[in-house]
Amino acid sequence: MPTRWISRLLPAATHTRPTEWSRAAIGVSLGTLLSVWVCSLFFGLPIAMHLIGPLGASAVLLFAVSSGALAQPWSIIGGYCCATLVSLAVAHFFGRNLDSACLAVGLALIVMCLLRCLHPPAGALALLVVLADPDSANLGWGLLAPVMLAAACMLLAALVYNNLTRVRYPKKPAEPSPVASTPQVAGDPGIKAEDLQKALEQMDAFIDVTPEDLEELIRASEHYARRRSVGEVLAQAR
Template identity: 55%
Template sequence: MTRSQHFTAWLRAFKPAPIHTRPSEWIRAALGAGAALLLSSWLCSVLFGLETAQHLVGPLGASAVLLFAVSSGALAQPWSIIGSYLVATLVALGITHFFGYSLFSASAALTLTLILMCTVRCLHPPGGALTLCVVFANPKLSEMGLQAFLPVIVSGACLLCCALIYNNLTRVRYPRQPAAAPASGDHHTRDPAPQSRVGITSKDLDQALDELGEFVDVTREDLETIIRSTEKHALRRSMGDIRASQVMSRDVIWANPQTSAQEGLRMLLLHHLKALPILDEKYHLVGIVSLVDLVTPSLRMAKKRRWIGLRKRDEVVLSDIMSSPVSCVNSDAHAVELIPLLSDRGLHCLPVIEHGKMVGVITQSDLIAALHRDLLSHLG
């Protein structure tokens, strides 16, 4: 690139970035931040005086923006706000004790606060502002000494409680919970789930973050979710319009809840099936029985319970051993949605529901055949 091209690219960096949130989300976050700041400042003023509350309102307002507008970010998690407030106050009190109240003290306090926040993993930008507020504290706050922790922690805790309540009530999950370890399927081995064996892995993501070596205001779990969602949308686009209705088998073998276990086993063996849907008298799906359910100890235990006094051993019915509720999809589900259910989840039979009734089933063989046809169409 020429110098002019480099300069033009540099100028483009000053353009505002696109926002991928809706105006309704802006209003939700704004109302929550304003109400939380008002409540926490009011509580601080009641307990420690209006002057002290006004002195802390700046950092609290900045924290409110993070807690309500970007609550999924790594900088807005509970430990980030509580830890940073503790670190900032401790550093500011220590610096002013030895060096007094000066611009040098403010600069030194900010430097040490940033290092300590990174060390204890509680990076929170308003913490930097808070340490300056404590350095240049009003006389009343300065006279409190170590008790200056009290208004800071009370205000921060109140703000955090507001975020916990308001965000979750408005259907924004907060705090972000660590993602569960990827399932390894039904084999209970150390192998990763089938879909995790190809493409981007967690180790790849860790290496990419290490290579970047910079601050990224997004949790690792959310970043992995975004990447995998992007992969899914890209795969959906490349696969075309393969729907469950095109893949499913329509001539379904099924049984009712009162069908005997022996008859259910006979049906599975006769039709070479691994699972048998259970429908009630209105053809609504109420359960499913697999071949494993009929030949493993679960059936023997059911027989034993019935033998004790309820029913004869040979009268165990499918409702006694069926699994419910059943994982299912609608007829418009895309093939990309079927893959994790029939691979990572290890399901052998995926019922297809339309208007509350079962209209077909999709097996692993059905899906493999559809993917094979799609691959051949791309090669052609």
């Protein structure tokens, strides 16, 4: 039992190649640099640097795990907007202190879930907006402008860089499941995206994967399973 519990703490195997790590790393660096640089041109370097933490975290999502549900365009734009507005409202009514910052990040999470734009780096942004440096605090509600400008620049960088490096972004909208090209076992209705969606809802937890990704993974697994089965049959026939 202790061994099994300890094994859960170990990292899972990585299914990406070092070339993909390098591609993502370059994108993260360029995206963060572009966002901070453009923001500094319009609002000054101190304000831009104040936002660099959440922007760096967003860059990891948008460039390294761009297929995830938390890395899609609406997630970063909606998440940053929600976190900023909620935090500015909390700071206005309750002041700028640690208690207010913790309240802001919790409220921002609820709003992001309601609007389906959950984006983890926006939680860090909520804390920074409440516990802002003097330059950022002096902007008041105007702080929304540099935040959204930086988010838009990060999204633009991800759109351009990912697609130029042959990584499709954003995620393609869901389409009806194609009819299976191979005959199915009698009585087996097959698994579709809508079935996986219901299964994800039943799990009642935050899972950063789309039903379409799961369906594609299942189809690929079935393909390799059929190839393995055919290979085993041929080996036995020899």
